[in-house]
Amino acid sequence: MKNILVVGAGGQIGSELVPYLRKIYGNEHVVAADINSSACIHLAEEGPFEELDALKADRYLEIVKKYRIDTIFNLVALLSATGEKKPQLAWHVNMGALMNSLEIARENSCAVFTPSSIGAFGPTSPLDNTPQDTVMRPTTIYGICKVTGELLSDYYFLKYGVDTRSVRFPGIISNVTLPGGGTTDYAVEIFYGAVQHKHYVCPLPEGTYLDMMYMPDALDACVQLMEADPSKLKHRNSFNVTAMSFEPSQVYSAIRRRIPDFTMEYSVDPVKKAIADSWPNYMDDSCARQEWGWSPKWNLETMTDDMLRAIGEKMKKGLLG
């Protein structure tokens, strides 16, 4: 990776991936692009930024040529819960951005990273220790986009030799940019609830296990996979990766051990519950471990310490609304 373009840079992953990549590859070599320039003020101060609607192929191509891009991180996506409210829009945006990324990559010899998700699985997948290669019949539009995206990315590799690579991310927990419209968002919001209000109303019921990962591990996964020796990759689109699996009362207890007066109640969102019930409880990520050395560093305890510290600091500085 020499000249990198991150499309959808203002989102939860992009806002941390851009600075992480810039530290490794140099500020000038990592271009941030997003439809919403106001979400990218910090990114634009530290390195190149371009306003881009990823559905506009001509403008996308112009940026790739201008910066001689060789690697694209396509992070544009409407997440699972939003997708269920606006399925046609989710398909249009998620597949449109991917198709443009793949076509531009094909014409300009770029590698492409597009995150897939635990949402690519469905209720007929084995939900415990979900294998790398198994039944994938998701019942959400988000999952349908993810499976289609995986197949399309493999197709571009097999047919055109485009270097496409991807991971199936679990819920990602971070303290810089809030996620929006996802089913796993509760696992981020609970930390803000604990620090700001000492209370949280959880939209998923007790017992709903889902895979999760702390952002530093997610950033490592992106770089490690894109830097992996291609001759070692038996899979490409897409690798199961996970760092931990928990259900709401476990993260609540972890926080309560540090903030004893923190309280939580449940007010179950039936749409989110149905989505979460159709997703794995925990995935088997041994292929990622074997093929490119995936090894997460954070667990629920260490992540809880770090999340509460970081959000506490933001609150002291008056940075929380």
Ligand code: AKB
């Ligand atoms: C969502 O909840 O939609 C995402 C995901 C797991 O892909 N965070």
